[in-house]
Amino acid sequence: MTSKKVILSGSFGVGKTSLFNKFIHNKFSDKYLTTIGVKVNKKVINVDGTELPLLIWDIAGEVSQNKVPNSYFLGASSVIYVFDLTRPQTYKNLQTDLDYLKDLLPGGVIKVVGNKKDLMTPEAIEEVKASLPLPVDIVTSAKTGENVEELFQQLGRDLISV
Amino acid sequence: MENTRTKTAKSEEALLEELRDILLREDRQSLSEVEAYITNPERFSKRVLPIIEEQLEFFKKHFPDEYRKVVDRQIEARLSTFKDDMIGHLSPVMGKMIRKYVAHQFQILKEKIDNTVKSTFTFNSVKRKVKSTFSGVDERELLLVELDNTVIEEAYVIQRDSGLLLGKASREETLDQDVIAGMLTAIKAFVEDAFKRESEDLEMIQYGTYKIFIQDYHSYYIAIALQGSLSASEKEKIMTLSLNFAERELRTLNKFTEETIKHISSKLHKYFIQKK
Ligand SMILES: Nc1nc2c(ncn2[C@@H]2O[C@H](COP(=O)(O)OP(=O)(O)OP(=O)(O)O)[C@@H](O)[C@H]2O)c(=O)[nH]1
Numbered sequence: 407m408t409s410k411k412v413i414l415s416g417s418f419g420v421g422k423t424s425l426f427n428k429f430i431h432n433k434f435s436d437k438y439l440t441t442i443g444v445k446v447n448k449k450v451i452n453v454d455g456t457e458l459p460l461l462i463w464d465i466a467g468e469v470s471q472n473k474v475p476n477s478y479f480l481g482a483s484s485v486i487y488v489f490d491l492t493r494p495q496t497y498k499n500l501q502t503d504l505d506y507l508k509d510l511l512p513g514g515v516i517k518v519v520g521n522k523k524d525l526m527t528p529e530a531i532e533e534v535k536a537s538l539p540l541p542v543d544i545v546t547s548a549k550t551g552e553n554v555e556e557l558f559q560q561l562g563r564d565l566i567s568v
Numbered sequence: 569m570e571n572t573r574t575k576t577a578k579s580e581e582a583l584l585e586e587l588r589d590i591l592l593r594e595d596r597q598s599l600s601e602v603e604a605y606i607t608n609p610e611r612f613s614k615r616v617l618p619i620i621e622e623q624l625e626f627f628k629k630h631f632p633d634e635y636r637k638v639v640d641r642q643i644e645a646r647l648s649t650f651k652d653d654m655i656g657h658l659s660p661v662m663g664k665m666i667r668k669y670v671a672h673q674f675q676i677l678k679e680k681i682d683n684t685v686k687s688t689f690t691f692n693s694v695k696r697k698v699k700s701t702f703s704g705v706d707e708r709e710l711l712l713v714e715l716d717n718t719v720i721e722e723a724y725v726i727q728r729d730s731g732l733l734l735g736k737a738s739r740e741e742t743l744d745q746d747v748i749a750g751m752l753t754a755i756k757a758f759v760e761d762a763f764k765r766e767s768e769d770l771e772m773i774q775y776g777t778y779k780i781f782i783q784d785y786h787s788y789y790i791a792i793a794l795q796g797s798l799s800a801s802e803k804e805k806i807m808t809l810s811l812n813f814a815e816r817e818l819r820t821l822n823k824f825t826e827e828t829i830k831h832i833s834s835k836l837h838k839y840f841i842q843k844k
C-alpha cells in the first residue's frame with residue numbers, strides 16, 4: 407500500500423498532539439506545549455495483514471476549521487476531528503466544522519473523536535454525546551491510551567475499503 | 569474732473585514703479601550681472617571653467633566608480649525592460665516554469681556581467697592568477713573547482729498536494745524521508761499561505777549552509793538538499809538537471825504505485841547522487 411495522509415484537526419488544547427505522541431511514541435505528558443504550524447510523523451499500521459503507512463499531520467488547533475490553511479488538507483485521505491469532552495467550546499462548532507471538512511475532502515474519511523475520556527464519568531460522556539448534532543465515532547484518552555490504537559485501526563480499515 | 573483722475577492714475581503708476589524698484593532692486597541688479605556674464609563669453613568661461621575643471625578632476629579620480637554606477641544602472645534598466653518584454657511574450661504560451669527559468673537566466677547573466685565588470689580588479693582573480701602561475705594549473709580548471717563546492721545530499725520527488733513521497737534518493741541513510749517530505753510540504757504550504765503569493769512558489773529553504781532547493785511542477789515538486797555554497801550558475805546547473813529529470817523520467821507517469829516509487833527512486837539516485 408502507498409502512504410496515506412491523515413490530518414489531526416480541531417480546536418486548541420483538545421489533545422491532538424497528545425494523541426499523536428501516544429500513538430507514535432506511546433508517550434504522554436501533562437505539559438501543554440501548543441503546536442506551531444505542523445508536525446508530521448509516520449507510522450505503519452497493520453490492518454488485517456496489510457501494511458498501511460500513515461503520514462500523520464498534527465496541526466495547530468484553531469477555534470474553527472475554516473481558519474486552518476486550506477493547503478494543509480490538500481491530498482489528505484482522512485481527517486481526525488478531535489474535541490475535548492470537558493470543554494463545550496471545543497465542540498460547539500462541530501456541525502459547521504464537519505460540513506466544511508466534508509466540502510474540502512469529498513470522499514475522505516472523517517473521524518469525530520471526543521478526547522480526555524479519563525476526566526469524565528461514563529454518564530457525563532453519554533450526556534455530551536446526546537447533546538451533539540452528529541454521532542461521535544470514538545471517545546479516547548491520550549493519557550491512559552484507551553481507544554487510541556483502536557481509533558487508528560478503525561481509520562485504517564476505512565481507508566483500505568475506500 | 570477727467571483730468572485730475574488721469575493725473576492721479578499716472579502718479580500712482582510712478583509710485584508703484586518706485587516701490588517695485590525699491591523692493592526688487594537687488595534682484596534686478598544680479599539679473600543684469602548674470603546677463604552680462606552670459607553675453608560675454610570670456611567673462612563667462614573665466615567664471616565657469618574652474619568649476620568644470622574641479623568636476624573633471626573629481627571625475628578622473630572617481631571615474632571607475634562613477635562609470636560603473638552608471639553602466640550598472642543602465643544594464644539593469646535595459647535588462648529589466650527586455651526581461652519583461654520577453655516574459656510578456658512567453659508566459660501566456662509556456663507558463664510559469666518558463667517565466668521562472670527566464671528570470672533565472674537573467675539573474676545569471678547579470679551575475680556574469682557584474683563579475684566581468686568587477687573581475688579585473690578583484691582580489692580573488694588576482695589570487696587565482698598567482699595560484700595558477702605557481703601551481704601550473706590552467707586558470708579555467710581552478711574556476712571549475714570553485715564551482716564544485718556543493719554536494720547533493722538528498723533528492724526527492726514529492727506529490728505537491730499531499731506531501732507524500734513519490735521517489736527518494738540520498739547519499740547517506742537519513743531519518744524517515746517520508747517525514748522530511750511531509751514537513752517540507754507543510755513548511756512550503758505555511759510560507760506560501762503566510763505570504764499569500766499564489767504566483768510565486770517557495771524555491772529555497774536554507775539553514776546555514778544546508779539548502780533545500782525546490783522546483784515545482786504540475787502535480788509534484790522536486791526537492792534537492794545540498795550542503796555547501798551555491799551560486800546562481802550552480803543553481804542553474806541543478807535546475808537544468810532537475811528539468812531534464814522531470815522531462816525524461818516523470819512525464820509519462822501519471823499513476824503512482826509502489827513500483828513507480830521504486831523506479832523513480834533509482835533514477836533519482838542515478839541523476840543526483842551517484843558520482844559521475
Ligand atoms: N487528562 C487528560 N489530559 C489530556 C489528554 N489529552 C491531552 N491532555 C492534556 O491537554 C493539554 C493539551 O494537549 P495537546 O495535546 O497539547 O493539545 P493540542 O490539541 O495538540 O493543542 P494545540 O497544539 O494547541 O492545538 C495538555 O496539557 C495535555 O497533557 C487526555 O486524554 N487526558
Ligand SMILES: [Mg+2]
Pocket residue numbers: 422423424439440441464465466467
Ligand atoms: Mg498540538
